[in-house]
Amino acid sequence: MLQIMPSHAAENRPDRSIEMVKRTPVPPVDKSVPLISRVGPPSDATTQAFLDAGATSVREHRLSSEEERALARALAGLPSLHKSVLIKHLRRLSFVNAPSSLGSALTSRVEVDGGESQFDITFSSGLLSERLTEFLNRKEKNIFRADESGNQVYIHAGRSSVFTYILLHETTHVVDLVLGSSSQGFHALHEGVWKDGATSLEALYDIKPLQRILWRGGRRLPLAEAPAVYEALGMTPFVSLYAATAAGEDVAETVAWYELATHYDLDLRIEVRDKHDTLLIALEPLKSPLVRARFTAIKQLLERKIR
């Protein structure tokens, strides 16, 4: 029997984590099976989670040979820490067609009685063809509502596919959950930022416009407030607004963007413009000293060897 419990992720976040507690024994992960060979249909619990996130239907997407090659390249490009954790703990990778789902990716933990935790990661198949810039703009658009200001938010992150980013983000959730938040590298990231290692921010970064965003349980903000939101973001060590939603998302976002900046030479620029296309505020999080100060902790974390 499967029991699904919503974990740290709120319903309105674009990626979700669920915990599945399997009462019947689950065979251990076969470490000799390469990660690319662990692609399979979604579990019933995963299918249900996408339906709960608003999907009108959920069908397995079978990878074309070109998509499989792209997945193999993305898996090979993951940090070695991620690969060594995944080889022991990743049960299944799935791709689904799930129209209208609010969620685009799902990391779920299968709790094994007396054994090691196993994880399933499921991606919406649209992520295989979408560009990172397109994805980020689509995601960010959801947290604002149009108003008379005519302001618009634009995110520039180059022309690469979103898949490398999303794979880094989701697999970092697995690494975080396996190593534990109290482990050396993660603790350094949380310290002075997250009060409880979960969702409460230290007073220094608990800034009003950030408290009220949709992903922190607020409402869609009028676009007139967008300059204040990004000004507040610029005063924090968060690489993105999504990173400000919970400690787990902060870790996933910071690791993903550290890797993209370091190994893929990607840049990130956020702009808010008014109805006359006048620039109101521009932010380059990967160049922010507050963000870059955390990259040292990330580098140390990724150099860690696990047995």
Ligand SMILES: [Zn+2]
């Ligand atoms: Zn996430």
